[in-house]
Amino acid sequence: MIAFTIAAASLKRMVRDRVAAFFMVLLPLVVILVIGATAGGPATPRVGVVAAPGPLAAGLAQTLDGTEGLRTSAYGTEQDARDALRRGEVDAVVLIPGDFDARLASGRSVELPLLTAGPTGNAQGAWQAVSAGVARHATAVQAAAFAATEAGGSLSARLPLARALETTVPRVTVQSEPVDGSGSALPAGFGSSAPTMLVLFVFVNSLASGAAMVQTRQLGIHTRVLAAPVPARAIVLGESLCYLGLALLQSALIIAAGALLFGVSWGDPLAAVVLTVVWAAVGTGAGMAGGTVFRTPEQASALGPTIGVAFGMLGGCMWPLEIVPDAVRSLGHLTPHAWAVDAWTALLARGGGLGDILLPLGVLGAFAALLLTFASVRLHRSLTT
Numbered sequence: 001m002i003a004f005t006i007a008a009a010s011l012k013r014m015v016r017d018r019v020a021a022f023f024m025v026l027l028p029l030v031v032i033l034v035i036g037a038t039a040g041g042p043a044t045p046r047v048g049v050v051a052a053p054g055p056l057a058a059g060l061a062q063t064l065d066g067t068e069g070l071r072t073s074a075y076g077t078e079q080d081a082r083d084a085l086r087r088g089e090v091d092a093v094v095l096i097p098g099d100f101d102a103r104l105a106s107g108r109s110v111e112l113p114l115l116t117a118g119p120t121g122n123a124q125g126a127w128q129a130v131s132a133g134v135a136r137h138a139t140a141v142q143a144a145a146f147a148a149t150e151a152g153g154s155l156s157a158r159l160p161l162a163r164a165l166e167t168t169v170p171r172v173t174v175q176s177e178p179v180d181g182s183g184s185a186l187p188a189g190f191g192s193s194a195p196t197m198l199v200l201f202v203f204v205n206s207l208a209s210g211a212a213m214v215q216t217r218q219l220g221i222h223t224r225v226l227a228a229p230v231p232a233r234a235i236v237l238g239e240s241l242c243y244l245g246l247a248l249l250q251s252a253l254i255i256a257a258g259a260l261l262f263g264v265s266w267g268d269p270l271a272a273v274v275l276t277v278v279w280a281a282v283g284t285g286a287g288m289a290g291g292t293v294f295r296t297p298e299q300a301s302a303l304g305p306t307i308g309v310a311f312g313m314l315g316g317c318m319w320p321l322e323i324v325p326d327a328v329r330s331l332g333h334l335t336p337h338a339w340a341v342d343a344w345t346a347l348l349a350r351g352g353g354l355g356d357i358l359l360p361l362g363v364l365g366a367f368a369a370l371l372l373t374f375a376s377v378r379l380h381r382s383l384t385t
Contacts, residue, residue: 002234008242028201028250029257045126046071048081048090054101060137064094067133070126085117092116092126104141191265194258195344199337200312201254202247202279206287207304209246213239213291214300217382232383236376243287247280267347271354275343278364282336285371292378316341336367 049072051061065072073090075081081093093115097103103110114130116123225235255276258264266272286308294300312318314328315337321329332338343360346352 002238005238028197028254029261044069044071045092045123045129046073046090047126047130048073048075048084048093049096050075050078050081050093051096052098052100056101056104056141057096059140060096060100060134063137063140064130064133067129067136070129070133082115085115088117091123092130094130107145190258190262191348194254194262194264195266195348196312196317196341198251198254198258198276199279199315199340199344200308200317202250202283203286203311203337204305204308205250206243206247206283207290207308208301209243209287210290210292210294210304211297211300213288213379214294215297218297232380235383236379239288239291239379240284240372240376243284244280247283247287248277251276251280265348267344267351268353271347271352271357274354274361275340275347275357275364278361278368279336279340281368282340282364282371285368285375288375288379289371292375292382311335311337314338336364339363339367 047064047070049061049064051057051074061074064070073084075084078095084090085093095113095115097110100110112134114127116126255266259266290300290304294303314332315335316332317337321332321338321341324332339360343357346356350356
């Protein structure tokens with residue numbers, strides 16, 4: 001009971017700190033929003049189309065406009081389209097030549113120049129989408145040419161019928177997916193930023209909150225508590241419960257905000273809860289260890305976040321570890337952050353459950369036990385000497 005009273009008093013003092021509240025509540029949500037919005041995967045390619053006169057050229061422009069995964073804008077001249085490409089208003093420009101109709105009507109092939117600003121991801125996406133649109137239009141033109149040859153009439157006259165029949169003819173589609181249905185990276189957008197920022201900020205704020213324990217020692221609060229019939233182990237347990245409550249509170253805020261504001265799915269509920277609690281225990285050990293190691297509150301407030309961010313960078317909170325060299329990936333797994341991110345990846349990208357994250361949970365549990373033991377021994381020693 002005494003330990004819970006100590007924990008409640010310490011937690012109340014921390015929550016009243018407005019600066020700490022900003023870093024625990026507002027800053028994580030802002031960072032999740034910014035990173036999630038900017039890393040939401042490749043945008044839909046924007047393509048400018050310069051169409052020549054004629055029904056076949058107009059049909060191609062119409063087909064491109066209706067192609068899935070493509071946004072088109074019509075331009076009257078090539079120069080206007082090039083200017084839009086230079087200004088970044090479009091990712092690519094399709095130039096339909098002036099003799100497009102004449103060449104198709106005579107059975108000759110046509111080359112369609114595609115202008116891009118460089119080998120960017122959107123430019124590559126534009127090329128793929130335009131290729132699909134052109135292939136679809138070519139199929140309709142070939143059907144119209146066949147109808148014109150067999151039943152008479154012109155190619156342009158038969159094209160509307162071919163386009164109308166196109167929607168009624170079954171298509172053969174090709175889809176690709178991993179053999180095991182799993183992924184090695186977190187989902188793009190908020191599905192990536194929310195769990196990684198939970199890992200980062202729970203650890204960073206726990207370390208920074210070590211300043212409160214340093215201040216408690218400097219003010220002699222622990223000494224005054226020991227003047228009463230309160231054993232030192234009750235203070236150690238109370239401080240542990242305080243930091244655990246703080247970590248769980250911030251985790252709950254990020255999880256709730258991620259689900260309600262950003263539509264994040266946190267995977268299997270049981271596994272997510274266990275992982276969150278274990279990571280909060282890691283943060284508890286880190287915060288208490290910082291509170292016993294740092295000498296001044298300023299030192300804890302300055303060095304704690306620096307260490308936390310450095311570990312977050314190594315552990316894959318800033319970027320996926322899949323894109324770094326093997327040596328850096330191995331170095332990152334010396335931090336608990338990498339194991340936490342691995343566990344969230346198993347839950348969110350692969351649809352795993354509790355059984356799929358037993359190894360990361362075991363490693364994180366070892367980190368938590370080591371940090372809590374170290375911090376508890378140091379705090380107990382400082383109270384009894």
